[in-house]
Amino acid sequence: MTAHIATDQAVLVGTPVVAGVAHAPVMWPGARPALPGPGTPPADVEAECERFSRAATAVADRLRSRASAATGVASEVLSATAALAEDRGWVGAAQKEIRAGAPAPNAAVAATEQFAAVFTKLGGLMAERVTDLHDVRDRVLAELAGEPEPGISLPDHPVVLCADDLAPADTSGLDPAVVTALVTRLGGPTSHTAIIARQLGIPCIVAVHGLEAVAAGTPVMVDGATGRITIAPDPAVADAEVQRSRHAAAEVARWAGPGRTADGKEVAILANVQDGASARSATDHPVAGIGLFRTELAFLDRASEPSLDEQTTLYREVIEAFSGSAEPAKIVIRTLDAGSDKPLAFVDAGAEANPALGVRGLRVATAHPELLEHQLDAIAAAARQSGTTPWVMAPMVATAAEARGFAAAVRDRGLVAGVMIEVPSAALLAPAILAEVDFVSIGTNDLTQYTMAADRMSADLATLTDPWQPAVLALINTVASAGAVAGKPVGVCGEAAADPLLACVLVGMGVTSLSSAPAAAAAVGAAVGGVTLAACRAAADAVLATADPADARAAATAALHA
Ligand code: PEP
Numbered sequence: 001m002t003a004h005i006a007t008d009q010a011v012l013v014g015t016p017v018v019a020g021v022a023h024a025p026v027m028w029p030g031a032r033p034a035l036p037g038p039g040t041p042p043a044d045v046e047a048e049c050e051r052f053s054r055a056a057t058a059v060a061d062r063l064r065s066r067a068s069a070a071t072g073v074a075s076e077v078l079s080a081t082a083a084l085a086e087d088r089g090w091v092g093a094a095q096k097e098i099r100a101g102a103p104a105p106n107a108a109v110a111a112t113e114q115f116a117a118v119f120t121k122l123g124g125l126m127a128e129r130v131t132d133l134h135d136v137r138d139r140v141l142a143e144l145a146g147e148p149e150p151g152i153s154l155p156d157h158p159v160v161l162c163a164d165d166l167a168p169a170d171t172s173g174l175d176p177a178v179v180t181a182l183v184t185r186l187g188g189p190t191s192h193t194a195i196i197a198r199q200l201g202i203p204c205i206v207a208v209h210g211l212e213a214v215a216a217g218t219p220v221m222v223d224g225a226t227g228r229i230t231i232a233p234d235p236a237v238a239d240a241e242v243q244r245s246r247h248a249a250a251e252v253a254r255w256a257g258p259g260r261t262a263d264g265k266e267v268a269i270l271a272n273v274q275d276g277a278s279a280r281s282a283t284d285h286p287v288a289g290i291g292l293f294r295t296e297l298a299f300l301d302r303a304s305e306p307s308l309d310e311q312t313t314l315y316r317e318v319i320e321a322f323s324g325s326a327e328p329a330k331i332v333i334r335t336l337d338a339g340s341d342k343p344l345a346f347v348d349a350g351a352e353a354n355p356a357l358g359v360r361g362l363r364v365a366t367a368h369p370e371l372l373e374h375q376l377d378a379i380a381a382a383a384r385q386s387g388t389t390p391w392v393m394a395p396m397v398a399t400a401a402e403a404r405g406f407a408a409a410v411r412d413r414g415l416v417a418g419v420m421i422e423v424p425s426a427a428l429l430a431p432a433i434l435a436e437v438d439f440v441s442i443g444t445n446d447l448t449q450y451t452m453a454a455d456r457m458s459a460d461l462a463t464l465t466d467p468w469q470p471a472v473l474a475l476i477n478t479v480a481s482a483g484a485v486a487g488k489p490v491g492v493c494g495e496a497a498a499d500p501l502l503a504c505v506l507v508g509m510g511v512t513s514l515s516s517a518p519a520a521a522a523a524v525g526a527a528v529g530g531v532t533l534a535a536c537r538a539a540a541d542a543v544l545a546t547a548d549p550a551d552a553r554a555a556a557t558a559a560l561h562a
């Protein structure tokens with residue numbers, strides 16, 4: 001990520017998260033509360049412990065009441081932050097500090113530091129929660145000082161909200177009429193800022209180096225599709241860009257499926273879900289079914305393996321969410337992808353030096369074959385009860401032998417067998433893998449991480465963890481071509497499938513379905529519907545001739561609009 005100076009305009013570049021163009025002055029959130037200096041030990045430690053608990057409870061109560069007033073992801077994020085404020089471990093750590101002589105504010109800071117260090121060490125999704133922890137700390141500090149809760153007080157005119165990273169409690173209540181775009185210096189495409197921006201449909205760019213140099217009040221144009229922030233742009237040009245993007249957004253809003261190119265090549269546009277509720281809400285979007293049901297996410301809070309009945313009920317709920325569709329919906333269920341950034345308490349891989357390269361996904365079944373057997377039995381039972389035949393795929397498959405073993409277990413139960421292509425070895429051996437299964441689905445998040453040897457959660461490596469990296473595109477092309485030769489479906493279910501421009505390239509390579517967050521479906525469907533298969537193929541050829549993500553994006557745009 002570099003800052004370029006173009007004549008009299010500066011352009012900063014970050015990782016694009018939500019498309020759309022905004023033109024407004026920059027606003028930075030107010031300062032967070034000052035951290036306390038060394039204080040005097042409390043005279044009555046028990047009273048001080050009580051004062052701390054009251055402050056933490058008040059903060060949790062306020063967050064919870066905001067959660068019940070909010071909906072969807074915003075509500076979930078606020079509830080999760082409220083739970084952090086009441087976390088027994090965190091409150092206990094602070095009380096221990098108080099009993100050792102620290103005043104309550106210092107105890108809040110010390111307990112937060114302990115937890116932040118642990119979260120950071122765990123990495124992945126847990127590391128992304130450090131921003132939430134600091135937010136809870138600041139709210140408790142304000143409560144202890146009798147000050148108003150820190151947060152963003154928005155002006156009455158449109159702004160582009162810039163920040164190092166935004167706390168979920170700040171982002172969840174934002175009014176898109178005032179906050180026209182979100183831009184952060186830190187954070188990755190999966191941070192809370194990104195998740196909320198997607199839900200609100202606000203243009204969003206993360207991991208922007210050099211952002212801190214842009215002063216409050218500076219007019220900027222934010223292009224959430226390209227990740228470019230133009231500082232002090234020509235106002236007429238910027239306003240025209242905003243109009244163009246609004247027009248494109250209106251086209252997207254009108255798109256209702258089915259997925260096909262302008263000349264009729266069918267491409268299934270599907271949703272990624274994690275439980276019955278998200279599957280039901282996916283039906284509000286123009287999707288033809290579920291391309292990825294991340295089963296492990298339904299069990300993140302489980303201490304022990306859910307029973308066969310419980311699992312059957314859950315899988316049935318997801319399968320039946322789409323039972324009202326005119327056409328039988330496609331439902332793709334992924335078996336547990338436990339490990340690494342998604343640890344499950346009942347799947348203990350032990351301490352690993354490199355969890356992303358460790359015992360995760362299908363590899364867990366080597367030590368715990370019963371977990372996979374039970375899960376497949378429950379999926380088969382749900383399929384029988386609902387009279388459907390879901391497709392079932394395994395995550396983190398690296399060899400053809402793994403694909404063969406998994407396919408046998410799935411077919412034994414009368415289900416359709418597939419695997420995810422997330423490991424470069426599987427992409428390179430796509431013909432051999434496809435010979436073993438009925439379909440494959442490319443997980444571009446992990447395929448990018450492993451191809452580029454770059455942690456998908458690292459904001460510092462966002463340029464490498466970009467699915468437009470030509471090495472990643474070459475592997476996707478290998479898989480899609482192998483699928484065409486074998487005459488078997490090749491889906492994409494990583495975040496790449498949410499990028500409308502990249503979606504056209506993927507279709508040109510031969511990908512047959514695109515599955516992503518349901519909110520992205522209409523934009524992807526409209527983009528694919530606006531171009532011919534020949535243009536998609538030309539875009540695919542064009543990107544394969546590049547050696548740089550920016551060149552690949554430019555080549556695809558040029559080929560599609562030639
Ligand atoms: C992927 O890796 O692209 C994928 C879809 O799986 P997950 O994001 O759950 O690892």
Ligand code: MG
Pocket residue numbers: 395422443445446
């Ligand atoms: Mg994956």
